[in-house]
Amino acid sequence: MAGEVRKFTRQEVAACDTKASNTFIIDNYVYDVAQFLDEHPGGHEVLVNAAGKDASEDFEDIGHSLDAKDLMKKYRIGELVDEDKKQAKKSAQVNWHPSATAAAEPGFVGSWKFPVVLGILATVLYSYLFG
Ligand code: HEM
Structure with a gap:
């Protein structure tokens, strides 16, 4: 299935919060960590709590290592549809109106x-x- 990207809506991810799957969103990508729960160094509980949600901020706040970010790829199952994607951080957008200045x-x-x-x-x- 290499190269195939499954598209999810936020609603679909929320509905994936079941025993068989533990799905959440981090930076517009969708992950299923059902197979990772017991291996997660941060414990399975935080992952279970994140199920069905957008865990971008929690994930970022913890300051996961590059190793962790590399490991994530293994659990990526798709990405959000464009309409449901969040824009990158506001600070990255420059509001520059030369004519107004x-x-x-x-x-x-x-x-x-x-x-x-x-x-x-x-x-x-x-x-x-x-x-
Ligand atoms: C696919 C997603 C994730 C992967 C692969 C992952 C992987 C890891 C790894 C490898 C560590 C060990 C420390 C490090 O290398 O940074 C870690 C620690 C941790 N993770 Fe995750 N993580 C994921 C998602 C999450 C989420 C969504 C949360 C919270 C909602 C979370 C909370 C934590 C916490 C609390 C620690 C412990 C930090 C500490 O002991 O200081 N993780 N994670």
């Missing part, structure tokens, strides 16, 4: 150059008239 920029009269130019003109005028 340019519009907020002050015009010449509002900028620091205006008083400087005014001062130079006044100096030239003064020395011309009274110098």
